[in-house]
Amino acid sequence: MPKGVTKITAFIIRRLLQTVVVLIVMAFGVFVSVYAIGDPVDMLIDPAATEAQRLEAMRNLGLDRPLWEQFARFIAGAAQGDLGQSFVYKIPAIELILLRLPATIELTVAALILAVGIGIPAGILAGLYPSAWFSRTIMSVSILGFSLPSFWIALMLIMIFAVALGWLPSTGRGDVVTVFGVDWSFLTIDGLRHLVLPALSLSLIPMALMIRMARAGMREVWLTEYVKFARAKGLSPIRVIGLHAFPNTLIPIITVLGLELGSLLAGSIVTEVVFAWPGIGRLVIQSIGVLDRPVIVAYMLITVSLFILINLVVDLLYAVIDPRVGYGDARK
């Protein structure tokens, strides 16, 4: 037993170290990449401004300093949660991101709920009746979900449900309710109607994944002895599926779901742009358009950190939940 514990500890320490290294490398990459681009002064200052006004503005923004000094200030600031002021909004970049983050989280969580709520039952059905017509339909939809770019699917959804049928609004967030100082759409009918299309379009990729995993898991587990025994006992099919078969397919599904949460945070960029959803993805695309560096950097650092953290937690949980996972280098 102690041997097992030290192995887990070693695994956790190695995984944490790796996380720190990746974070530092990414922070460096983000800084260098964003600060290698053109001079933001040209974008922000009236072209008719005099040379003196230009220099004055550069001094105010800290852009007259050499690159290494800007980097040192950046690192020192980042450690204290200060990534500079947005050139455009004139408020701290971190604050700006945090203001927009709830909208993105709302969208992401709604997409995950749709993916699980539709994908898993559909996958179970397809796994139980692999050759039925509806199973083939489900699988075709999942293939399309994988191979089509999400912006294309989003456009088609707008075409069909907003333009042709006129059932749902196509852009924006609708009415919001403020709870604890944060705006939420899902608490009003109008907000929910605005949420449906973006969430559905963002959910298609994880939904396709859920369908595949639930289907593969069910097909595998349906042939095992304990499921056969449960059926032979005369248990109702619902009970067999719900209590005996399905729970045993859950470990990989939960893991993938955790990892998808991170991917959705990044994937929401596209959805937010198409549906004009005021989250961090749309913010960063707009900021790239006007070279609002502090916001771009803050977005990337926050998204990358969130992503890395989610992956770390999922990895550690996975190792704890599933005793079969090796803690060493998996590849031997």
Added chain:
Amino acid sequence: MSDGTAGASGAGDSLRPADVETPLRRFVADFAESRLAVVGFALLSLIVLIAFFAPLIAPQNPYDLLEVNILDSMLPPGETGGAGYVHLLGTDDQGRDMLSAIFYGMRLSLTVGVTSALLSMAVGTTIGLVAAFAGGRVDSFVMRVVDIQISFPTILIALILLVALGRGVDRTILALVVIQWAYYARTVRGAAIVERGKEYMEAGLCLALPRYRLLFNHLLINCMPPLLVVFTVLIAQAVALEATLSFLGLGLPITQPSLGLLIANGYDYLLGGRYWISVFPGVALLLTLVSVNLVGDQLRDVFNPRLRR
């Protein structure tokens, strides 16, 4: 019976050349087993031909200002324009013929997709082979980097790179290569580790063949089947990613509209009911991706030894 052409096998005259099962014939027969894959292949061939000969077959050169008439703008599909011919798929806001714009857009999308897939295959294959052959620390370091990179959302990596590099065909290709090399490296390394243990490699080592010859003439050839499958999948991924990036305004510049940019351009008019500016380029993109995927799926089945009868 036209004889005297082959007969290299020296088989008896009961065995006509047409009956000899060469690897190529077997491959074609296996591939043709799926109707859907044949349709996909035909569609893909057509798309490639259109892309290649776009300047010859398009009704107009959509980027020649002399041929484009602003008075023709936003004509619905089937309307006849000022130049006297029918705009089958309508025109866009500047009076460009959509059919021609789509042909040129396909050309650009496929060029970017195939070029970046080929380049990343070259880079990834080399790195994967070296990792497999070097083993030890080099191997585990390279594979750790590959694992971490593959776990990152592609759109995030592309975003960071393109913010730094700016828009442009060459930059988009570079970003795609940085994203995709890891998939090739992983595939090749896996295949190479299996192949390395086989007898022909031992024989080559005993013959003291030069390292590069062993690697590229012997090992690499035998790693080709999985590589080809990954190649088709990643061409589709590259085309889709380029379209997404261009749609977001990060990929190609406005002067070089790929399918993604055409769709983005039409998006503004979609809500007003002028669907054709956005939808037809979208359909072209859809057909391209589906046909590549159909061919790739069938290739995977053909190369999968477990499915061999």
